[in-house]
Each structure stands twice: as structure tokens, then as C-alpha cells.
Amino acid sequence: MTATTAGWGVELQGVTQRFGDVVALDDVSLTVRPGTITGLLGRNGSGKSTLGSLLAAFRRPTAGRVLVDGEEPWENERVVPGVCFVRESGDVLDDFSIKDNLAYVSGARPTFSHELAGELLDLFELDPKRKPGKFSRGKKSAFGIVLGLASRAPLTILDEVHLGLDAPSRYAFYDALLADYAAHPRTIVLSSHLIGEIERLVEDVVVLDRGRVLVAQDAETLRAEGVSVTGPAAAVEAFVAGREVLATQRLGGTTQATVRGGVAEGDVRRARQDGLELGPVPLQDLFVHLTDPQRATHVGGAR
Structure with missing residues (x-):
């Protein structure tokens, strides 16, 4: 050989x-x-x-x-x-x-x-x-x-x-x-x-x-796909509408949603105007959310 x-x-x-x-x-x-x-x-x-x-x-x-x-x-x-x-x-x-x-x-x-x-x-x-x-x-x-x-x-x-x-x-x-x-x-x-x-x-x-392949791609692309959206609940729900929502957390009137799919430049401007904070999602957190046995894929809004 x-x-x-x-x-x-x-x-x-x-x-x-x-x-x-x-x-x-x-x-x-x-x-x-x-x-x-x-x-x-x-x-x-x-x-x-x-x-x-x-x-x-x-x-x-x-x-x-x-x-x-x-x-x-x-x-x-x-x-x-x-x-x-x-x-x-x-x-x-x-x-x-x-x-x-x-x-x-x-x-x-x-x-x-x-x-x-x-x-x-x-x-x-x-x-x-x-x-x-x-x-x-x-x-x-x-x-x-x-x-x-x-x-x-x-x-x-x-x-x-x-x-x-x-x-x-x-x-x-x-x-x-x-x-x-x-x-x-x-x-x-x-x-x-x-x-x-x-x-x-x-x-x-x-x-x-x-037993099935959930993700197969280069690490940088996968990291870029995960985005956390934090801010007033109504604004977060409007922003994530139509996106794949992996998880949400709520504390009082504030919501944090983890979405998959990345954001465009226009989305960043819109988020700022609506008082939302966008941030990266560690690969560990993406993995946990993607493989959560209780997770159903939600497209169209937070849960």
C-alpha cells in the first residue's frame, strides 16, 4: 500500500x-x-x-x-x-x-x-x-x-x-x-x-x-447558519417568522430565539431598527438544538 x-x-x-x-x-x-x-x-x-x-x-x-x-x-x-x-x-x-x-x-x-x-x-x-x-x-x-x-x-x-x-x-x-x-x-x-x-x-x-444524517457540511458554513435573536418578544417573533427556529427562551418580556439559516445584510439593519440583538451560536449549542428529541422543526415562528 x-x-x-x-x-x-x-x-x-x-x-x-x-x-x-x-x-x-x-x-x-x-x-x-x-x-x-x-x-x-x-x-x-x-x-x-x-x-x-x-x-x-x-x-x-x-x-x-x-x-x-x-x-x-x-x-x-x-x-x-x-x-x-x-x-x-x-x-x-x-x-x-x-x-x-x-x-x-x-x-x-x-x-x-x-x-x-x-x-x-x-x-x-x-x-x-x-x-x-x-x-x-x-x-x-x-x-x-x-x-x-x-x-x-x-x-x-x-x-x-x-x-x-x-x-x-x-x-x-x-x-x-x-x-x-x-x-x-x-x-x-x-x-x-x-x-x-x-x-x-x-x-x-x-x-x-x-441513524440518519442531519447535517454534513464544512464547519464554517454550519457556524454561520446559527444566529441568536434577542429582544422584545413581539419583535423577535416577527423577525423569525418564516425561518427555521431551533429553540426559544423567554424571560419576562424578553425572548431569545435560535434560528438556522443565517441572516442577510438587510436583516441586520432591520434587527437594529427593531431593537434586536443578533449573535453567533456556538457549535455545541447548535448540535444540542438540532438533535433535541423533543424538537419539531418550526418554520414560521418561535415556540
Whole structure:
């Protein structure tokens, strides 16, 4: 296998994955651009881990096509070694030392970097002689990160790998990821609940909700779509009429509405004239509103 410096792209075409009566992915079609860090966001049970398993050829889809670098990954001798899928706490050999684990993984990953692995072991204070089975949850998560980043796979999928880490270790992980990604570009799919923390990392965003794609676009465009509108209740309701309202909050005579779709220059002037304040919406808040199980899409007014 020859790894491209730009990483590998991904395409899903009408993919459905069932487990008995449970539909984990439902007619999913999306594209992951090569050479990007894509945030894969979704609540528990949304299908994120199932999607990662399909990309890594751990299973075949019930229906539809999964393409990695233009080919189906299932039993594909060229593609499989170029996809690294690491879940929280890693998929490691608990009864073997870190050193033995690294030897095993590097034998299956043509792009594996022992130099980077050594740097990350030092960063997370991991002793190569110790066995992961005796690690705390945080140390085990850190070792999973070591394996994922050091693989330098053309497609690297990191599924909630940092959940066991404390805050300083998480930020050390983010910095290490960005630094090595800049030096060795590849496609990274980063799944996380900690959206506020990873927002600075991601270039594209995919939001899954109950097995379906809710959003798939570049992060800057998505950020620009969310707008908060605050002011007198009647003026807010008039301003948001005809827009997609994600959420509203009321306090006395003041209302704040979160809308999706952005605002034009004329809307900004109108808002000022009506005594309204417009502001950005953090990606975390957009995600919460978009995936709220109680939310129905309201077009035409606030609720």
C-alpha cells in the first residue's frame, strides 16, 4: 500500500445497517473529503460507532455501498491496512506489554511511526514495559490515542478515544493531533461528545441523529447558519417568522430565539431598527438544538 499525503476520501451511498429489528444506520449517504479532520457528532445510539465499524471493514452494510479511497473496504487487502479505527480505551492486547502491542500494530500498519509512538508515550507518561490490562481508564484511553495517531493511517477514525482523560491530557491530545496532522496530512474522523473542545480542530462536520444524517457540511458554513435573536418578544417573533427556529427562551418580556439559516445584510439593519440583538451560536449549542428529541422543526415562528 502506498499512502497518499492527502489521505483517503470516504463515500457512503444509501447505507443501511440493521441489527435484528434495530436500524443503526438508515439510508445514509455522505462524503468525507480526503485530507480533512471531520467531526462526527451525535448523541448516544445515533450510529457513530456503527459507521466507524463499516469504514474499518469490521462488518458489511445490510444495504448500500461503503467506499474508502474509491473501493469497498470489506476484505480489501489494499484498503484495510490503511484504515485505523480506535474506540474509547483502544482495542489493545491487555495481557501483553505496550512494547509488544506496538510491535503487533506496526506490523499491520505500513505507515506506523515508532518515533511518534515514543513521543506520545512520553507525553502521556506510559511505561512501555507495562501491560494495558493493569491501566486506569485514563491511561488505557491514552494508549489508544498513541496507537491511533502513530498509525498515521490514510483514514484514521478516533471514536470517543479521549473520554477517559482528564482535561490537561485531552488538550495535550488535541495539540498532538493537530501538530502531526499538519506535518503528515491524512483523513481523520473524530467522534466526540465534547463538541466545545474539538470545535477548533474540525474542518467538516457530520451530525448523525437516530441513524440518519442531519447535517454534513464544512464547519464554517454550519457556524454561520446559527444566529441568536434577542429582544422584545413581539419583535423577535416577527423577525423569525418564516425561518427555521431551533429553540426559544423567554424571560419576562424578553425572548431569545435560535434560528438556522443565517441572516442577510438587510436583516441586520432591520434587527437594529427593531431593537434586536443578533449573535453567533456556538457549535455545541447548535448540535444540542438540532438533535433535541423533543424538537419539531418550526418554520414560521418561535415556540
